[in-house]
Amino acid sequence: MRNQNKKSIWVSPWGFAESSLIVTALMVSGFLIDLFSKNRSEIEFPYPINIIILTILFVFITAIFLTFKKSYFVKWLQSAQLAIVTISWMLLLVLLMGIFKQENSSEISIINRLYLSNILSSSAFLLLQLILLINLSFALLNRFNKLNFRNISFILNHLGILIIVIGLGFGSGDISKYTLKISKNDITWKTKRGDTEIELPFAFKLIAFRLENFPAKIGIVDNQTDEIIKGNDKIILTGQDSIIYFNGKTIRLKKYLQNSILFGKGFHLVNEIGSCSAAFVEIEDVNNKKQTAWISRGSHLYPSVLFPIDSSYTLAMLEPEAKSYKSDISVYFKSGDIQQYTIEVNKPVHINGWDIYQTDYNKELGEWSDYSVIEMVRDPWLNVIYFGVFLMMAGVVLLIFTGRINNNELV
Amino acid sequence: MNWSSFEIFGYVAIFLWLIGFIINAIKPGNKVLLFSGLAGSIVIGVFIATLWNYLERPPMRTLAETRLWYAFFLSLIGNIIYFKWKYSWFYIFSQLLAILFIVINILNPETYNKSLMPALQSIWFIPHVVVYMIAYAFLASSFIISIKGLFNKKTDIQSIVRLADNVVYIGFGFLTMGLLFGALWAKKAWGHYWTWDPKETWAFISWVAYLIYIHNRSLYKKTSKNQLFILFFAFILLLVCWFGVQYLPSAVNSVHNYAY
Numbered sequence: 232m233r234n235q236n237k238k239s240i241w242v243s244p245w246g247f248a249e250s251s252l253i254v255t256a257l258m259v260s261g262f263l264i265d266l267f268s269k270n271r272s273e274i275e276f277p278y279p280i281n282i283i284i285l286t287i288l289f290v291f292i293t294a295i296f297l298t299f300k301k302s303y304f305v306k307w308l309q310s311a312q313l314a315i316v317t318i319s320w321m322l323l324l325v326l327l328m329g330i331f332k333q334e335n336s337s338e339i340s341i342i343n344r345l346y347l348s349n350i351l352s353s354s355a356f357l358l359l360q361l362i363l364l365i366n367l368s369f370a371l372l373n374r375f376n377k378l379n380f381r382n383i384s385f386i387l388n389h390l391g392i393l394i395i396v397i398g399l400g401f402g403s404g405d406i407s408k409y410t411l412k413i414s415k416n417d418i419t420w421k422t423k424r425g426d427t428e429i430e431l432p433f434a435f436k437l438i439a440f441r442l443e444n445f446p447a448k449i450g451i452v453d454n455q456t457d458e459i460i461k462g463n464d465k466i467i468l469t470g471q472d473s474i475i476y477f478n479g480k481t482i483r484l485k486k487y488l489q490n491s492i493l494f495g496k497g498f499h500l501v502n503e504i505g506s507c508s509a510a511f512v513e514i515e516d517v518n519n520k521k522q523t524a525w526i527s528r529g530s531h532l533y534p535s536v537l538f539p540i541d542s543s544y545t546l547a548m549l550e551p552e553a554k555s556y557k558s559d560i561s562v563y564f565k566s567g568d569i570q571q572y573t574i575e576v577n578k579p580v581h582i583n584g585w586d587i588y589q590t591d592y593n594k595e596l597g598e599w600s601d602y603s604v605i606e607m608v609r610d611p612w613l614n615v616i617y618f619g620v621f622l623m624m625a626g627v628v629l630l631i632f633t634g635r636i637n638n639n640e641l642v
Numbered sequence: 643m644n645w646s647s648f649e650i651f652g653y654v655a656i657f658l659w660l661i662g663f664i665i666n667a668i669k670p671g672n673k674v675l676l677f678s679g680l681a682g683s684i685v686i687g688v689f690i691a692t693l694w695n696y697l698e699r700p701p702m703r704t705l706a707e708t709r710l711w712y713a714f715f716l717s718l719i720g721n722i723i724y725f726k727w728k729y730s731w732f733y734i735f736s737q738l739l740a741i742l743f744i745v746i747n748i749l750n751p752e753t754y755n756k757s758l759m760p761a762l763q764s765i766w767f768i769p770h771v772v773v774y775m776i777a778y779a780f781l782a783s784s785f786i787i788s789i790k791g792l793f794n795k796k797t798d799i800q801s802i803v804r805l806a807d808n809v810v811y812i813g814f815g816f817l818t819m820g821l822l823f824g825a826l827w828a829k830k831a832w833g834h835y836w837t838w839d840p841k842e843t844w845a846f847i848s849w850v851a852y853l854i855y856i857h858n859r860s861l862y863k864k865t866s867k868n869q870l871f872i873l874f875f876a877f878i879l880l881l882v883c884w885f886g887v888q889y890l891p892s893a894v895n896s897v898h899n900y901a902y
């Protein structure tokens with residue numbers, strides 16, 4: 232390994248210098264291609280093109296490996312030097328992603344021409360994935376060739392990541408994804424993609440949308456900046472913490488109503504559209520003088536009710552935060568069947584190869600939302616990716632335990 | 643028990659760790675140090691448990707809460723490494739970092755926040771965050787080690803890089819787990835594994851940085867200072883991911899935004 236550092240460049244075996252030059256040259260060409268080519272469209276390979284390309288690629292790689300196993304070129308293709316350079320370029324490109332805002336913009340600027348605002352679709356990134364794939368494949372073939380216990384962690388990790396890279400790269404063209412706004416009034420059975428209408432594999436109707444809020448918090452607003460005062464002890468919570476001390480005043484929460492409306496002098500518990508959360512508070516000043524007041528967040532139908540503590544601060548109820556929301560839906564199948572499901576965040580349902588997710592609702596109406604936004608996704612490569620993830624997890628657990636063992640063998 | 647009693651716990655833990663420093667100054671390598679060192683970690687652990695109980699949700703939501711875990715794991719790792727290899731300098735650095743996190747929390751108490759948005763209410767939430775916290779603590783340890791190797795001329799580079807390896811392999815393993823758990827969870831919650839939101843992008847960047855270290859080590863088995871440089875910069879990237887991302891304008895709508 233040491234004399235490798237001293238050899239002149241381009242003399243076999245290739246090492247770090249050659250890897251850097253070749254990969255960098257490819258990356259620069261990628262950016263130049265993008266710069267000088269007219270708006271090319273996104274590259275996608277739907278089934279069966281992806282399978283064909285993948286098969287050809289692997290037959291090709293395996294054939295080269297088996298025929299030229301001993302050559303310096305194949306040794307280079309499977310080398311860690313090439314891996315380090317490739318991974319470093321990956322770091323660089325993703326760093327660009329972290330710095331330049333990624334957006335779909337049609338504006339013609341140097342940044343967009345170079346795909347800096349859409350790195351994932353840039354030619355350089357695609358090329359990098361290809362180098363990664365080739366490097367990983369050769370390194371794996373080499374290790375398969377001399378299978379032993381020490382190689383298991385290596386194989387699990389690298390086969391895992393190879394499968395993930397393939398699944399993400401080649402599977403993306405096969406993903407179908409529709410976002411639908413469904414309501415109680417009509418059955419949703421088609422959607423639009425651009426200008427074309429697409430018929431869905433099944434139809435949906437909303438039966439009920441159910442939302443539960445956390446109890447709203449009460450905060451103190453600075454009249455000058457209109458901002459809630461942050462920090463410890465400054466916001467009252469409902470329930471256990473029902474008291475705060477502020478500017479010499481003691482503020483106590485006496486009563487909290489989740490759904491109520493203003494009627495006469497106070498708020499009363501009701502459960503109807505537009506009802507809002509309200510709290511009855513008592514404010515005691517330094518001289519033990521007490522005052523009481525109702526405050527309320529209001530809703531789309533009713534205004535909020537605030538209470539001025541003094542000339543510069545106001546007591547206000549904050550926007551309640553959703554605790555959970557879910558939709559009861561009817562699904563109409565082409566066979567004529569109708570079935571009911573409940574979908575909730577983190578609890579999608581699986582129907583005939585499609586996953587149905589709860590994603591959104593009419594935020595303005597909150598719990599009285601008149602529609603529910605759901606997303607249906609079909610990803611035939613899902614299990615491929617899960618398999619890769621599973622392999623890598625196993626490999627990483629082994630790495631945690633064996634990393635040290637390898638160390639002890641170091642020079 | 644809520645945040646208002648945190649100061650007491652924080653000061654007690656700091657006091658216990660400082661006793662460890664004194665024991666170390668008098669008699670370096672003395673195992674008695676471990677009693678006070680571990681006691682400090684346990685005090686923080688007890689506070690986390692009671693806070694969890696009070697909040698009725700895992701305290702992993704706000705930055706102040708994650709700092710607690712960080713102080714807990716970091717001090718624990720400091721004790722373990724001291725126990726195994728008797729590195730008292732490591733004990734001092736890791737405990738100093740843990741103290742720093744406690745002090746930040748005492749100085750900037752964040753708001754109470756009882757609510758947990760629906761997307762976070764998942765069985766993946768706890769494993770995802772705990773695994774990340776452990777990873778961060780280990781990788782912070784590797785950062786301490788790299789500083790020692792880079793700036794202390796008397797350090798034996800070979801043994802310091804070996805120590806770093808021990809810590810990095812474990813830290814990287816947990817980091818990878820955190821990344822994968824996060825992706826599986828995102829799939830369940832939103833239907834996408836990976837959306838390259840700023841936090842995810844930076845998480846990937848820091849993961850790749852450590853990947854470079856590991857591959858570089860496997861290639862150049864002879865230890866050198868360059869390898870410590872990689873560790874040093876990798877942790878800077880990790881810090882951006884952890885603290886810096888929320889200040890990026892593009893992170894406003896990020897699901898990972900802990901900014902309150």
Ligand code: HEM
Pocket residue numbers: 309310311312314317318363366367370373374385388389392626627630818853856857860
């Ligand atoms: C991202 C794409 C990756 C590429 C292109 C890559 C490539 C390589 C290559 C070419 C080698 C040297 C092959 C050899 O010595 O036979 C290697 C070694 C290694 N890689 Fe990776 N790798 C990648 C990801 C990973 C991941 C995700 C892990 C761990 C989770 C990992 C852990 C290792 C380890 C521990 C070694 C040293 C193995 C040993 O010396 O026994 N690699 N990698």
